[in-house]
Amino acid sequence: MTARTAACSCGQLSVTVKGEPRGVGLCHCLACQQRTGSAFAYLASFSEPYEVNGQATEYVRVGDAGAAFRFRFCPKCGTTVYHTEEGVGGGISIAVGAFADPDFPPPSVSVYDCRRHGWLTLPDGVTAFAKDPD
């Protein structure tokens, strides 16, 4: 089975996942823009089991629909590496950039498209949702 490791820029915090992602998507919400410092978040979700190595600082943010997400980032270099949804086991969402792999599978969905920067055009085959379809 394919194993992939996502790591922060200093290498202190990493997470290894197995198998192919359950989903790969973009999020253009303003919270993700501020969280990542980028124009959008590029995320991949994986099923358990996963293995975390290193120390993480945590920040819980409650989304528009009431779900709470616990973000983990490296206390040394500040890279956002992964997050989980509070009370929802079985999976993990990882910042795709942390894999440092230009061949990583492309996104299939785009959420909070209402906040997408005007210059950014989605590739063919991506399903866009104005907000979060959940």
Ligand SMILES: [Zn+2]
């Ligand atoms: Zn780090």
Ligand SMILES: [Zn+2]
């Ligand atoms: Zn978002």
